[in-house]
Amino acid sequence: MASSRPTFNNAYYLFCALLLLPAVCYCQDYFAPSRATYYGSPRCYGTPTGACGYGQYGRDMNDGYVTGVSRLYRNGSGCGACYQVRCTKPQCTEDGVNVVATDYGEGDRTDFILSPQAYGKMSQPDKTEELFAYGVVDVEFRRIPCRYWGYNLMLKVHERSKQPSYLAIVILHVAGRNDITDVEFWQQEDCQQWRPMRRAYGVVFDLENPPRGDIYIRFQVSGTNGVNWVQPKNGIPSNWKAGATYDTQIQLD
Known part of the structure; x- marks a missing residue:
């Protein structure tokens, strides 16, 4: 009957694989x-x-x-x-x-x-x-890593946005080695839950019939620190305008 214990060779290769894993990541x-x-x-x-x-x-x-x-x-x-x-x-x-x-x-x-x-x-x-x-x-x-000295993560309201029926945002100044993989907005009316914005293309995310009042969003950030949700303290103000840029007060490393 074959032994269930790992042999020296198998243990050695497992050690090498674990040692190389950070290099792969x-x-x-x-x-x-x-x-x-x-x-x-x-x-x-x-x-x-x-x-x-x-x-x-x-x-x-x-x-x-x-x-x-x-x-x-x-x-x-x-x-x-x-x-x-x-x-x-x-x-x-x-x-x-x-x-x-x-x-x-x-x-x-x-x-x-x-x-x-x-x-x-x-x-x-x-x-x-x-x-x-x-x-x-x-x-x-x-x-x-990207470096944007003097700038936080910024949100620009795309020029094609139109109050109150359509909102598209462009994400600017993503520092470090981070990717924005998803964006969600807080649906205050009715269901009161985070709901996804659509990636229209590139760094442009949009939604039809955006919520009334200030619009609160959060980002899913994928980078060297893993995958995390990041939420600005301030929302996009209710009187947002196409072409306007808003500071999230967030800096990514």
Whole structure:
């Protein structure tokens, strides 16, 4: 009859698996191989439109060092994530560039479609034209914490919102290595419970016939601290207006 006790080899492999588990969970600390290209001409700025829903803010955020991503888009939850991207050509620097994902895009087996200024930032100062000549380059990337000095997590009421029948919000300044995976609002009338908002696209969440009065919401945050619900103390005021931005007084690490 075979023994039910683990053998030395089995115990050794189990120990190795447990030892490696943190490395699997926090693989964003390590560089992964990929490919990158850029959109438009080398003199273009970031695009004011995009699948994430940032609008004009997506053109200017991070000083224009932004990128479209493909598989990293993750149905919109990858919007706002920050990455260090460095190319492997002789013309490239060791540090590369830090970019924010603001759009979805697919290229020639690329994970990153960089803004021209972000693509050029990867090169040595006197090698920029040579780097642009490649068009597509092999890169290494890793996820890094986002930093928005002086800003809390902000909510912008999307321009297409209309009192009192439709409310859409855009989530801005998600710091750290965190993703907003769900948003819920408190239904004060009738059932009095948390109910989900719809992810319209990217970081835009919406609902029809929003509650009367101040609207209280909470976020499901997925990051290095696990999955947690975070609720601002203040709600969106009852007199909200399209295009207005509201401070949640929350800072994510």
